[in-house]
Amino acid sequence: MTKPTIAIVYHSGYGHTAVVAEAVAEGARAAGAEVRLERIENAAQDFAPILKSVGEADAVIFGSPTYMGGVSAPFKAFADASSQAWFTSAWKDKLAAGFTNSLSLSGDKLSTLSYLSILAAQHSMVWVGTGLPPGASTGDVSIDGVNRLGSSLGVMTQSDNVAPDQSPGAGDRKTAHLFGERMAKAATRWKAGATAA
Numbered sequence: 001m002t003k004p005t006i007a008i009v010y011h012s013g014y015g016h017t018a019v020v021a022e023a024v025a026e027g028a029r030a031a032g033a034e035v036r037l038e039r040i041e042n043a044a045q046d047f048a049p050i051l052k053s054v055g056e057a058d059a060v061i062f063g064s065p066t067y068m069g070g071v072s073a074p075f076k077a078f079a080d081a082s083s084q085a086w087f088t089s090a091w092k093d094k095l096a097a098g099f100t101n102s103l104s105l106s107g108d109k110l111s112t113l114s115y116l117s118i119l120a121a122q123h124s125m126v127w128v129g130t131g132l133p134p135g136a137s138t139g140d141v142s143i144d145g146v147n148r149l150g151s152s153l154g155v156m157t158q159s160d161n162v163a164p165d166q167s168p169g170a171g172d173r174k175t176a177h178l179f180g181e182r183m184a185k186a187a188t189r190w191k192a193g194a195t196a197a
């Protein structure tokens with residue numbers, strides 16, 4: 001069976017969300033997916049290469065820092081550019097998922113994940129949540145805890161105002177890794193099912 005291809009489309013202004021994107025990618029690769037890391041650089045760039053990459057992928061993971069309670073402006077510019085794909089339902093029935101990083105423990109990250117899931121729904125994509133129990137249930141909400149922020153819709157991570165190699169912490173990186181694995185396994189099943197259908 002051929003490997004599923006997962007495109008991780010993300011923006012990171014200061015490098016912290018990029019750390020999360022790379023941990024998601026590592027997890028997805030470990031579980032057998034071919035991963036394309038597609039970093040959005042700025043709102044004015046040509047999005048055609050990223051749109052093409054998403055069009056070729058079996059699954060897409062959207063990632064953005066939470067800025068002012070929502071996705072960053074460069075990510076939103078990408079989302080607006082994706083209207084080209086919307087007109088032809090080009091992304092219909094691809095798997096989709098999302099992650100966001102911000103400074104505060106809450107920081108209104110749910111608003112960002114809500115938007116990412118709505119973007120996927122507008123494209124008739126099929127959304128995959130974290131599938132991870134909250135740290136409050138497993139007994140570890142420390143910096144080393146998996147899903148310490150207790151998010152179901154998508155991955156939430158938190159970073160302090162220090163260099164990206166120091167924060168987000170180990171638990172958040174592990175959460176992102178496990179989420180990447182989950183997405184790769186889901187995409188493998190999805191691709192096999194599509195072939196059978």
Ligand SMILES: Cc1cc2nc3c(=O)[nH]c(=O)nc-3n(C[C@H](O)[C@H](O)[C@H](O)COP(=O)(O)O)c2cc1C
Binds near residue numbers: 103
């Ligand atoms: C313009 C701007 C708006 C921000 N708004 C929020 C916010 O709403 N909630 C929050 O918790 N942090 C907020 N932050 C902090 C960032 O989410 C945090 O620094 C994050 O690590 C940035 O990720 P990045 O390094 O990938 O850009 C904001 C930062 C910037 C620059």
